[in-house]
Amino acid sequence: MSAVLQSLVNQPYKHGFVTEIESDIAPKGLNEETIRLISAKKNEPEWLLSFRLKAYQKWLTMTEPEWQNVHYPKIDFQAISYYSAPKPKKKLASMDEVDPELLRTFEKLGVPMHERAALAGVAVDVIFDSVSVATTYKEKLAEVGIIFCSISEAVQNHPELIQKYLGSVVPVGDNYFAALNSAVFTDGSFCFIPKGVKCPMDLSTYFRINTEGSGQFERTLIIAEEGASVSYLEGCTAPRFDTNQLHAAVVELIALDNADIKYSTVQNWYAGDENGVGGIFNFVTKRGLAKGNHSRISWTQVETGSAITWKYPSCILRGDNSVGEFYSVAVTNNYQQADTGTKMIHLGKNTRSTIVSKGISAGHSNSSYRGLVRIAPTAEGARNYSQCDSMLIGDQCGAHTFPYIQVRNNSAKVEHEASTSKIGEDQLFYFSQRGIDAEEAVSMIINGFCKDVFQQLPMEFAVEATKLLSFKLEGSVG
Amino acid sequence: MSEIISNNYLECLLKSWSIKPTESISWFNNLRNQAIDRVSTQKLPAKRDEEWRFTDISPLARLPYQPSQAECRLQAHDIEHLCLKEAENRLVFVDGYYSPELSRITDHTALVAGNLPDFLSTHSAILESHLGQYAQYEHNVFAALNTAFLRDAALIIVPKNTTINEPIHLLFIAAQSEVTSYPRCLLVAETGSQVTIIEDYVSLQKATYITNSVTEISLAANAHVQHIRVQRENTQAFHLANCAVSLARASNYQSISVSLGSRISRYNLDVHLTDEAAECVIDGLTLISDHQLADTHTCIDHIKPNGTSHQQHKCIVDGSAHAVFNGKIMVRPHAQRTNSSQSSRNLLLSSTAQVDTKPQLEIFADDVKCAHGATVGQLEQEEIFYLESRGLSEAAARNLLTYAFGAEIIRRIPVTSLRQQLEQAVLNQTQSNE
Numbered sequence: 001m002s003a004v005l006q007s008l009v010n011q012p013y014k015h016g017f018v019t020e021i022e023s024d025i026a027p028k029g030l031n032e033e034t035i036r037l038i039s040a041k042k043n044e045p046e047w048l049l050s051f052r053l054k055a056y057q058k059w060l061t062m063t064e065p066e067w068q069n070v071h072y073p074k075i076d077f078q079a080i081s082y083y084s085a086p087k088p089k090k091k092l093a094s095m096d097e098v099d100p101e102l103l104r105t106f107e108k109l110g111v112p113m114h115e116r117a118a119l120a121g122v123a124v125d126v127i128f129d130s131v132s133v134a135t136t137y138k139e140k141l142a143e144v145g146i147i148f149c150s151i152s153e154a155v156q157n158h159p160e161l162i163q164k165y166l167g168s169v170v171p172v173g174d175n176y177f178a179a180l181n182s183a184v185f186t187d188g189s190f191c192f193i194p195k196g197v198k199c200p201m202d203l204s205t206y207f208r209i210n211t212e213g214s215g216q217f218e219r220t221l222i223i224a225e226e227g228a229s230v231s232y233l234e235g236c237t238a239p240r241f242d243t244n245q246l247h248a249a250v251v252e253l254i255a256l257d258n259a260d261i262k263y264s265t266v267q268n269w270y271a272g273d274e275n276g277v278g279g280i281f282n283f284v285t286k287r288g289l290a291k292g293n294h295s296r297i298s299w300t301q302v303e304t305g306s307a308i309t310w311k312y313p314s315c316i317l318r319g320d321n322s323v324g325e326f327y328s329v330a331v332t333n334n335y336q337q338a339d340t341g342t343k344m345i346h347l348g349k350n351t352r353s354t355i356v357s358k359g360i361s362a363g364h365s366n367s368s369y370r371g372l373v374r375i376a377p378t379a380e381g382a383r384n385y386s387q388c389d390s391m392l393i394g395d396q397c398g399a400h401t402f403p404y405i406q407v408r409n410n411s412a413k414v415e416h417e418a419s420t421s422k423i424g425e426d427q428l429f430y431f432s433q434r435g436i437d438a439e440e441a442v443s444m445i446i447n448g449f450c451k452d453v454f455q456q457l458p459m460e461f462a463v464e465a466t467k468l469l470s471f472k473l474e475g476s477v478g
Numbered sequence: 479m480s481e482i483i484s485n486n487y488l489e490c491l492l493k494s495w496s497i498k499p500t501e502s503i504s505w506f507n508n509l510r511n512q513a514i515d516r517v518s519t520q521k522l523p524a525k526r527d528e529e530w531r532f533t534d535i536s537p538l539a540r541l542p543y544q545p546s547q548a549e550c551r552l553q554a555h556d557i558e559h560l561c562l563k564e565a566e567n568r569l570v571f572v573d574g575y576y577s578p579e580l581s582r583i584t585d586h587t588a589l590v591a592g593n594l595p596d597f598l599s600t601h602s603a604i605l606e607s608h609l610g611q612y613a614q615y616e617h618n619v620f621a622a623l624n625t626a627f628l629r630d631a632a633l634i635i636v637p638k639n640t641t642i643n644e645p646i647h648l649l650f651i652a653a654q655s656e657v658t659s660y661p662r663c664l665l666v667a668e669t670g671s672q673v674t675i676i677e678d679y680v681s682l683q684k685a686t687y688i689t690n691s692v693t694e695i696s697l698a699a700n701a702h703v704q705h706i707r708v709q710r711e712n713t714q715a716f717h718l719a720n721c722a723v724s725l726a727r728a729s730n731y732q733s734i735s736v737s738l739g740s741r742i743s744r745y746n747l748d749v750h751l752t753d754e755a756a757e758c759v760i761d762g763l764t765l766i767s768d769h770q771l772a773d774t775h776t777c778i779d780h781i782k783p784n785g786t787s788h789q790q791h792k793c794i795v796d797g798s799a800h801a802v803f804n805g806k807i808m809v810r811p812h813a814q815r816t817n818s819s820q821s822s823r824n825l826l827l828s829s830t831a832q833v834d835t836k837p838q839l840e841i842f843a844d845d846v847k848c849a850h851g852a853t854v855g856q857l858e859q860e861e862i863f864y865l866e867s868r869g870l871s872e873a874a875a876r877n878l879l880t881y882a883f884g885a886e887i888i889r890r891i892p893v894t895s896l897r898q899q900l901e902q903a904v905l906n907q908t909q910s911n912e
Contacts, residue, residue: 392844395844400839400841401837402836410828410829411829411856414852
């Protein structure tokens with residue numbers, strides 16, 4: 001059995017190419033000058049520069065956290081280039097003006113950047129290294145009042161919204177990497193759904209790291225006003241380098257009364273080679289504030305890439321009757337490490353949250369689920385259900401569960417379940433007597449294991465995720 | 479500021495260290511000296527330490543109590559109500575000091591039971607290989623303190639293939655106030671032996687004092703040990719306890735710990751399954767109210783294949799009390815075919831009660847069956863309604879359901895008189911709400 005699993009796991013990374021494109025790269029190193037440079041290059045207002053500097057000052061006083069269950073060499077923050085943008089930097093009027101080399105890159109990745117590719121029916125904002133290069137369907141969305149653009153554009157065109165909401169969910173000093181991001185973030189997506197509008201199509205951001213030695217620090221801000229709803233997708237890839245690259249993003253979601261935000265991620269950053277050399281350090285802070293009554297925030301993530309994944313998409317359930325959801329599949333192979341999970345902070349009355357987390361470890365990898373469910377004294381009648389299952393493939397990997405449950409209100413009801421299992425010989429035998437070979441059987445078992453999460457993904461993403469998973473684990477069973 | 483306090487605290491305690499060396503036994507003196515060295519390099523844990531995140535022991539740092547003195551004026555009739563009629567053998571320690579007058583050993587032939595210093599010369603080799611070998615004090619300041627102040631200790635050695643039918647009662651009585659006592663137990667169960675011990679902590683009066691206890695249990699191959707632990711000290715006391723258990727091949731360890739008393743209590747239980755096919759069953763019940771804090775940290779370490787562990791921990795929390803549970807299950811590489819289950823169930827009876835629970839799995843082997851679950855909630859309205867429809871008052875219905883929740887654990891105690899006492903304690907607690 002192990003031969004088939006082996007070959008299943010060892011699929012090469014297919015997004016590992018580098019695009020030969022001229023880039024405008026800031027000199028390596030981080031100091032106030034770098035931050036002023038970024039701010040000047042992006043022609044930012046004074047308040048944003050002081051926001052960055054405040055974050056930088058805060059960051060200097062903080063130390064890199066060590067409590068997480070991942071191990072990596074110390075990051076030299078002075079050896080990273082904090083700004084890298086594809087040249088030319090003139091304003092683009094339409095898609096046709098985008099560098100054809102760039103377009104080819106995204107075609108290779110299967111991202112529908114051309115508006116003609118209407119079949120896909122998804123509006124895409126594309127972030128290349130640090131800078132947003134294109135956003136599709138902008139006008140069509142503008143008709144219903146939706147603002148969907150890069151965050152630097154939003155800073156220029158809608159400064160009042162940015163000033164009001166930026167840093168309101170993840171404050172500048174929230175944690176080490178969020179502070180770093182707040183100081184040096186270069187671009188990201190901004191999305192504003194006005195009162196009562198149901199977004200007519202899925203919105204999507206595609207992130208690509210291209211330049212070696214650069215870090216990607218993007219910032220995403222999504223605001224859904226009263227009664228609005230949106231489904232947002234995020235995808236990421238990076239080329240294959242032997243050095244580790246840092247990706248420290250911050251995502252903030254704000255849902256007002258009766259609003260509904262669904263945020264899906266398929267993360268496939270370069271994971272390093274089979275000996276654990278290279279790969280992305282993916283240290284991300286994602287948090288949603290269910291501010292209004294009856295609001296809902298739902299996170300779905302499929303984490304297959306990155307040398308190290310370290311993120312906890314969280315929900316702060318402040319509004320009464322608000323709902324938080326977290327669905328996650330984390331697959332690790334070779335020497336990958338993942339420490340991921342969620343935080344559900346129940347503050348409002350009758351708030352509900354659901355956590356479904358599936359971890360699959362193969363090779364020498366380690367995956368951890370770390371979750372917090374906190375019921376505040378004010379959260380009358382709060383309800384939480386958590387389930388986290390792990391599957392181990394091979395005897396060199398590890399699976400860990402660290403659920404924190406803190407209850408301060410006796411009318412709350414909290415349930416947590418976890419299990420660990422492997423693909424059993426008898427399961428494979430059952431398949432083989434039905435004429436299904438081991439490889440296909442493993443793929444089916446894993447898809448069954450992850451079904452609860454995949455069901456939450458938009459259809460195209462679910463198909464991609466299923467494929468990604470079978471690629472990822474190709475050769476690990478047999 | 480807090481660091482200054484904590485270092486002062488440890489210094490004060492060390493200054494009060496005045497035990498004369500037991501001359502002839504050099505390893506014993508070395509053990510104590512090493513422990514003292516460890517204490518002086520450590521700090522008192524604070525809330526920023528992950529292991530002590532929810533348990534604030536800063537009130538303790540303001541109480542650098544002197545070690546208790548050996549001054550036992552208790553008579554047999556003073557402790558009569560604390561004795562268990564099933565337990566033929568009884569070792570009584572008052573404020574950590576052995577009391578031969580109150581103790582009773584009927585079984586001198588079948589087993590070694592008594593006070594540690596009495597056996598240091600006759601059983602030196604076996605004691606050296608066990609004492610201080612399981613309760614690691616390198617990173618545990620309280621275990622280090624206990625080892626540094628090691629003098630009297632309950633010692634039980636059950637020889638090879640011996641079955642002791644009657645339970646052995648280890649009674650630790652706190653009689654003085656504003657002192658620190660350092661109770662210690664060592665149980666060595668040799669190959670194929672079988673024994674039940676009851677470790678019982680009680681107070682005679684309402685007074686503030688500190689109990690810092692360490693228990694070590696070693697199970698050789700095929701040994702069976704049942705360990706019942708009852709902590710019913712008064713609600714002004716501080717109770718800090720470490721228990722370390724080592725299981726050899728195919729041995730079986732069953733533990734039931736019931737925690738009722740103390741203002742702040744902390745119980746660390748470390749179980750190491752060091753060889754194949756070892757089994758353990760670990761049950762716990764915490765029943766607290768008012769401003770009590772009870773913290774249970776367990777770690778079950780599966781080191782070799784084919785091990786089995788089952789754990790159930792229940793907390794009933796009333797008033798403004800705070801219960802903490804942290805249950806770690808470790809499955810080391812190559813500990814294949816481990817079967818482990820854990821459940822943490824918590825019942826909150828009042829709106830100000832608090833629970834922090836963290837069932838934790840760390841698994842490094844693939845052919846294993848591990849599951850854990852945790853629940854926190856209050857009594858089911860429907861269940862109360864059902865009982866009310868049968869004519870019970872609401873209070874009676876609540877008490878009955880609460881009692882049933884706790885009785886699941888207490889019922890497993892095989893000693894009838896102790897079980898009745900504890901059942902009564904649960905009833906008293908619940909009925910005080912009526």
